[in-house]
Amino acid sequence: MKSDPHGLDRREFLAGSGLFILIPLEELLPAQEPARLPARPGYPSDPNAYLRIGPDGRVTCLVGKVELGQGSTTALAQLLADELDVALEAVDMIMGDTDQCPWDMGTFGSLSIRQFGPVLRAAGAQARAALLAMAAERLAAPLERLEVNGGVIADRADADRRVSYAELVQGKRIERRLENVPLKPPSALRVVGRSPRRKDALDKVTGRARYAGDILLPGMLHARILRPPAHGAVLKQLDVSAAEKTPGARLVRDGDLVAVLHERRDLAEQALQAIQARFERPPAEVDEDTIFDHLLKFAPPARVVHEAGDLAQGEKLSAAILEARYLNGYVAHAALETHSATARIEGGKVTVWAGTQTPFPLKQQIAQALNVPAENVRVITTYVGGGFGGKSASRQAIEAARLARLTGRPVQVVWDRAEEFFYDTFRPAAVVRVRAGLDGGGRIVLWDFQVCGAGDREARQFYDIPHQRTTSAGGWSGGNPAGMHPFAVGPWRAPSVNTNTFARESHIDALAARAGADPVEFRLRHLSDARMRRVLEAAAARFGWKPARAPSGRGVGVSCALYLGTYVAMAAEVSLERTTGRVQVRRVVCAQDQGLVVNPDGSRQQMEGSIMMGLGYALSEEVRFRGGEVLERNFDTYRIPRFSWMPRIETVLIDNPEAPASGCGEPPIVNLGAVLANAVFDAVGARLLRLPMTPERILAALNAVGR
Amino acid sequence: MQRTISFTLNGKPVRVLTDDQRMLLWVLRCDLGLTGTKFGCGAALCGACTVIVEREAVRSCATPVGTVAGKRVVTIEGLARDGRLHPLQEAFLERHAFQCGFCTPGMIMNAYALLLRSPRPTREEILRAMEDNLCRCGSHPRIVQAIEEAAAKGGAR
Numbered sequence: 001m002k003s004d005p006h007g008l009d010r011r012e013f014l015a016g017s018g019l020f021i022l023i024p025l026e027e028l029l030p031a032q033e034p035a036r037l038p039a040r041p042g043y044p045s046d047p048n049a050y051l052r053i054g055p056d057g058r059v060t061c062l063v064g065k066v067e068l069g070q071g072s073t074t075a076l077a078q079l080l081a082d083e084l085d086v087a088l089e090a091v092d093m094i095m096g097d098t099d100q101c102p103w104d105m106g107t108f109g110s111l112s113i114r115q116f117g118p119v120l121r122a123a124g125a126q127a128r129a130a131l132l133a134m135a136a137e138r139l140a141a142p143l144e145r146l147e148v149n150g151g152v153i154a155d156r157a158d159a160d161r162r163v164s165y166a167e168l169v170q171g172k173r174i175e176r177r178l179e180n181v182p183l184k185p186p187s188a189l190r191v192v193g194r195s196p197r198r199k200d201a202l203d204k205v206t207g208r209a210r211y212a213g214d215i216l217l218p219g220m221l222h223a224r225i226l227r228p229p230a231h232g233a234v235l236k237q238l239d240v241s242a243a244e245k246t247p248g249a250r251l252v253r254d255g256d257l258v259a260v261l262h263e264r265r266d267l268a269e270q271a272l273q274a275i276q277a278r279f280e281r282p283p284a285e286v287d288e289d290t291i292f293d294h295l296l297k298f299a300p301p302a303r304v305v306h307e308a309g310d311l312a313q314g315e316k317l318s319a320a321i322l323e324a325r326y327l328n329g330y331v332a333h334a335a336l337e338t339h340s341a342t343a344r345i346e347g348g349k350v351t352v353w354a355g356t357q358t359p360f361p362l363k364q365q366i367a368q369a370l371n372v373p374a375e376n377v378r379v380i381t382t383y384v385g386g387g388f389g390g391k392s393a394s395r396q397a398i399e400a401a402r403l404a405r406l407t408g409r410p411v412q413v414v415w416d417r418a419e420e421f422f423y424d425t426f427r428p429a430a431v432v433r434v435r436a437g438l439d440g441g442g443r444i445v446l447w448d449f450q451v452c453g454a455g456d457r458e459a460r461q462f463y464d465i466p467h468q469r470t471t472s473a474g475g476w477s478g479g480n481p482a483g484m485h486p487f488a489v490g491p492w493r494a495p496s497v498n499t500n501t502f503a504r505e506s507h508i509d510a511l512a513a514r515a516g517a518d519p520v521e522f523r524l525r526h527l528s529d530a531r532m533r534r535v536l537e538a539a540a541a542r543f544g545w546k547p548a549r550a551p552s553g554r555g556v557g558v559s560c561a562l563y564l565g566t567y568v569a570m571a572a573e574v575s576l577e578r579t580t581g582r583v584q585v586r587r588v589v590c591a592q593d594q595g596l597v598v599n600p601d602g603s604r605q606q607m608e609g610s611i612m613m614g615l616g617y618a619l620s621e622e623v624r625f626r627g628g629e630v631l632e633r634n635f636d637t638y639r640i641p642r643f644s645w646m647p648r649i650e651t652v653l654i655d656n657p658e659a660p661a662s663g664c665g666e667p668p669i670v671n672l673g674a675v676l677a678n679a680v681f682d683a684v685g686a687r688l689l690r691l692p693m694t695p696e697r698i699l700a701a702l703n704a705v706g707r
Numbered sequence: 708m709q710r711t712i713s714f715t716l717n718g719k720p721v722r723v724l725t726d727d728q729r730m731l732l733w734v735l736r737c738d739l740g741l742t743g744t745k746f747g748c749g750a751a752l753c754g755a756c757t758v759i760v761e762r763e764a765v766r767s768c769a770t771p772v773g774t775v776a777g778k779r780v781v782t783i784e785g786l787a788r789d790g791r792l793h794p795l796q797e798a799f800l801e802r803h804a805f806q807c808g809f810c811t812p813g814m815i816m817n818a819y820a821l822l823l824r825s826p827r828p829t830r831e832e833i834l835r836a837m838e839d840n841l842c843r844c845g846s847h848p849r850i851v852q853a854i855e856e857a858a859a860k861g862g863a864r
Contacts, residue, residue, distance in 0.1 A: 068807060069805075069806030069807025069808065069809075069844050070806065071806070197800070197801075197803075198803055200808065201800045201803065201805075202800065203808070204799075204805050204808030204811050205792065205796040205799045205800045205805070205811060205815065206743070206783065206784070206786075206787060206792070206796065207741075207742075207743020207744070207782070207783030207784050207812045208743070209808050210742070211745075211809065213742075213746070214742035216740055216742065222737070263737070264729075264733060264737045264738065265733055265736070265737055266729055266730060266732075266733035266737070267729075334843055335807070335809070335843050336745070336747045336753060336755055336807070336809040336810045336841060336842070336843050337745070337747070337807065337809040338746070338747070383807070383808060384807065385745075385807045385808070385809030386806075386807040386809060386843050386844060387807075388843070414746065416749055417747070417748045417749060417750070601803060602803075605803060605806060605846070605849070608845055608846075608848055608849070609806055609844045609845030609846065610845065611845065612842075612844075612845025612846075612847055612848075613843065613844070613845045634748055634749075634750050634752055635748055635750075635752040635753055635841060636750070636752055640841060640843060641845070641847075642838055642839075642841065642847075643833075643834045643837045643838050643840075643847050643850075643851070644834055644835075644838055646834070646847045646848060646851070649848055
């Protein structure tokens, strides 16, 4: 059977069709990956590709996904252990090793469980069925009399007649193949739905966890690379004489790549500082304040994402029209681990240990950069110190491989914080223009939503509005005209959706205020989707929401969102210092329906993490720049959330095991912009239209409304 | 200045012949092969490189190795004793007070110094002490809980 061009073998996917529905990945996947990839090979259908049973009975699970901290090492092992009927402790995970694991496009989009989970479960179910068939022959017992427990198959009629998976397989592949093996129903799952200890826990609390910069190889050199002061700057003059005098330093120049290498990283840095370089930079034409008009001017033509009814009719029905322009700046990923990689070339084989979200695409990119066949390249993904989309691009690994070839030694590249900001693929700055109308009865009858710069994911409205249109121009995933963005942009945790949700939920709130309605009641008035109503009602109930028209002075707000199948609602309370404009978030309640929950505690961790991280883009994070020069170089100016920002966080997981497992790592973060903007409005009656809501902008908004 | 610097590292004596102005972080990582201490910012802004020198938390990326001569240095690798995790490590592990784990060694070492000087800290003390240790995954609530739990179990040790 042929694999489909989007990387999923339909038969495998449908093997579990009793439980899992086919998710339309077509619109989602092509945009996710780095550009210029060869055709995707697709997931193999042979269970042996995903699991090996050792002579000691331990199961090795091989997957192309990687551990970024999101806990999928544990959650994926739970899925396999359950279908295969082995103890979770007996499962060893190998992830993101291109020589050992079956191909995968990358770890992003909260897809590890939602999209890859069914593939892995199907492999486990097929392997279990094959082993049962083998045991039936070995024990000369009918299949229906056999039961499996902890990797041992026993005859119910005679408990002494038993055989283990290890004995059946004897360290070999499972040769027998069975088709159309059903997955277990949710009620039969034992390991899934629990919160066992994370498999990476011991490594991470002892310092034993190895990240790409922790790989130490004999003879290894640390590289520091000369960087331009701005994107678009051109090297005009270079004097390396002082750098070459650093004892033990080695200088390499290969086209655009100028690097100094040393056995000690800090001494390589010292040598780099001694390089005299003059760059010519293009004039800086845009900055973080002028970027919005620039985007509107340079964006490609808008595309209609969704249309219903007739806007002209909506205008006629409207008793009141509300228009606004919502803005957000560029935001950095700022993972604590900077981009890191270690490369070794031995006997023509290139091995690169990398902190990457995309090991398989990276393998191709390295092969291309070194002009070697892809089969000579192996990417081993270590633990990754945070990704959030930023490690979908892995330039550092290509640099390490090039330098390993140029020096003939193993080479490690660990970016410093300034390089991390400079080469980050930022969340794009964006402008969203919304024009909406209310009829005399307080119902929304018109919705015209035009997003520019962010992308169209979840831009479409989910409230019931008869006359609506959503358009999108440009986005995070490429296809933007040259010059639109002064530097690289890319996926940032829940790409597009932070922007689109901020605009939609702020505007819905403004409409509620205009209609004189309570924000929760007003939303429910326009919601017929039962799952969305349920999360909103759950969040409001846990919060103890008391209906009132905003601004009520209490500083409370709500926001709802849909993210790739996951429903999430949030309520928050803020306090605001009128003299300084400083916001302190007191409390955040988040209710989420992500279908089947594989690991409740892991899901809560993701929800808490999303809330903490989301405080940053809502309140403080914004990349300042002058043309191609990125002014953020470290955490002194680029302020990410800290302990003192911590609100009381409460998470509510909706129990909905019959719905397919959707993602949980990204959805909650999309609400933070609007839920806080709405709470600020409720507190003081000033609506913030631009993120982040810095104290200066809050003071300006207070002044504008005379409060 | 190039010289031999002697200090106690995780309970054992070490001698390093190097420039005494080099930062402790890189001596630990490159010269001594201890990679549990992490590089995050290089400017004492994130706390990923936090180690203990004479019972106090220091940022090893901004601590010249010459200044630890004759002193006792403890890194994340030296916190467990006789094969037993430190109560802080136990609490971080049980609470899942980490995600990507990159800031974790620095968090644990900084919390260790807090408990050494204040064995039963209030929540405000914990927040203040941890304020300049950055975590991007948002494990803050769990980290605070883990420190409280370790303190309740006599975590200073």
